[in-house]
Amino acid sequence: MMTTLTSSSFSLILQPLKPPKPSKISRLSKPKTLTLTVKSSSEPKPIKNPSKNAQKQKQPTSRNRRRSSYGTSRRSILKKTFSQEQVKFTAPISSDPQVGIIGGGMAGLLCALSLEKRGVKSTVFDTGIHGLGGRMGTRIIDPQPLVFDHAAQFFTVSDSRFGQLVNGWLKRGLVREWQGMIGELEVGGQFVPFLSSPPRYVGVNGMRPLADSLLAQTSLVNVVRPCWISKVEPFNGMWHLSENGKPRGEFDIIIIAHNGKCANRLLGSSGLPLIARQMKRLELSSIWALLAAFEDTLPIRGPVQFEGAFVKGVDSVSWMANNSKKFLSSQSNDPECWTFFSTAAYGKQNKVPQENIPTATAEKVKTGMLEGVEAALGLSKGSLPRPFYTKLQLWGAALPINTPGVPCIFDPHGRAGICGDWLLGSSLESAALSGMALANHIAEYLQSGGVHPEEFAVGLHNEFRPLEGHEIGQFPGLETKEKEESQTYQLTT
Structure with missing residues (x-):
């Protein structure tokens, strides 16, 4: 059981920014300003002196709906981003403000929970068909069942604010400590365990059930899923959200709690060029996830049977984990469910539209990754048991490879913000801290009445x-011992 940490405030102190020095990206163009005010009439009226672009804003139809932007050049996307007009709300904030959160991963969920603690209502929109969680994905295959964490594998704690949350999850039975052996596995079968590391935590029944449980006891948070917000439009002092032409509500403030090309497309014509520019600067890796179930245990020989390993020296594999052992559900005659992640380089080399993966590419990647597992374990070619179940998934917007190093982003004139793990790192902890920071910042903004935005x-x-x-994320406090200071195990057949 984790030791209860000293109580501390959830808020992150965010100092007002000084006027920034001009950078290359800010000199490209100066965003125009579109001021929005509330009309006295209850009927919607056109914005006074709208630009041509503003006049053309309407609900999507089958004729004017944009096609997928996969393959669109970065230059054309940036050009559109830089030329859009800056929304500037001047209408008073409503007495009962509503916040729309687009994205139900850890950052979005913790943002909603933190807003509720400050008495602010919110609605979380998430695309998940099977549940919430974003990168906290768990796949369950019936009837056996086979259970795989196919995204976030575990998390660690280094911040007291996140530690308080985890203590609560432990008491509620949502998470537990993963005590199985993990370490680094070098090509040929040499395993170096992490002999000293902070506690590692996993969802009791997987990461997704943890995510789904976080909002179970809320009263001021509404969840809408599956829902793919396709457009955000400023009108009459509010943000109007829609899904392929279907209205999804009006909000005083919106929050983007996801990233990748979908977020870029959403922000491309939103009237938030400053936020859109920062999102465009984010670079993300692509990683293949291969789920594989084996009738028999993998042939791991040696003095230790590891449950998770960061793989080194193999082009096609960066991580492998035994889900059956991790969930403490494996019996001697039960199948083993393994999650394998590719390297970012392998993901980039075999990048295709993740919505439509060619069969030939899928077979090539699956074969390459299984051969990589074989090489990592030091097995002879062709000796790895054939899995009776496999599922391959391309994680197109996997992990951030650059960061601005701030807890959150907020545009007070446009009344919009961003939270996510990439703002502080690439871990569940950084995602949680980002969501909490933005929620407390917005609560302070609302209390101020927006007088000095x-x-x-x-x-x-x-x-x-x-x-x-x-390559599968950051884990604060988890470090590899130098080989000369730790025992190396040779895994041989």
Whole structure:
């Protein structure tokens, strides 16, 4: 059981930004301003002196709906982003403000929970068909069942605010400590365990059930899923959200709690060029996830049977984990369910539209990854048992490889913000802290009445820097012991 950490405030102190120094990206163009005010009439009226672009804003139809932007050049996307007009709300904030959160991963969920603690209502929109969670994905295959964590594998705790949350999850039976052996596996079968590391946590029944449980006891949070918000439009002092032409509500403030090309497309014509520019600067890796179930245990020989390993020296595999052991559900005659992740380089080399993966590519990647597992374990070619079940998935917007290093981003004039793990790192902890930070910042903004919005601008001009860590994310406190200081195990057949 984890030791209860000292109580501390959930808020992250965000200092007002000083006027930023001009950078290359800010000199490209100066965003125009579109001021929105509330009309006295209850009937919607056109915005006074709208630009041609504003006049053309309407609900999507089968004729004017944009096609998928896969393959669209980065230059054309950036050009559109830089030329859009900056929305500037001047209408008073409503007495009962509503916040729309687009994305139900850890950042979006913790943002909603933190807003509720401050008495602010929110609605979380998520595309998940099977549940919430974003990168906290778990796949369950009936009737056996076979259970796989196919995205986030585990998490660690280094911040007291996140530690307080995890203590609560432990008491509710949502998470437990993963005590199985993990470490680094070098090609040929050499395994180096992490002999000293902070506690590692996993969802009791997988990561997705943890995500689905977080909002179980809320009263001010509404969840809409599956829902793919396709457009955000400013009108009459509010943000109007829609899904392929279907209205999804009006909100005083919107939050983008996901990333990748879908978020870029959403922000491309939103009237939020400052936020859109920062999102465009984010670089994400692509990683293949291969789920495989074996009738028999994998032929791992040696003094230790590891449950998770960061793979080194193999082009096609960066991580492998035994879900059956991790969930404490494996009996001697039960199948083993393994999750394998590719390297980012292998993902980039075999990148295809994740919505439509060619059969030939899928077979090539699956074969290459299983051969990589074989090489990592030091097995002779063709000796790896054939899995009776496999599922391949391309994680197109996998992990951030650069970061602005701020807890959150908020545009007070446009009344919109961003939260996500990429703002602080690439872990569940950083996602949670980001969501909490943005929620508390927005609560302070709402309490101020929005009278001096410039005082609440955060992260709109921060420079990005490279982000280091494991290819499957960051785990604060988890470090590999030097080989000369730790025992190396040779896994042989």
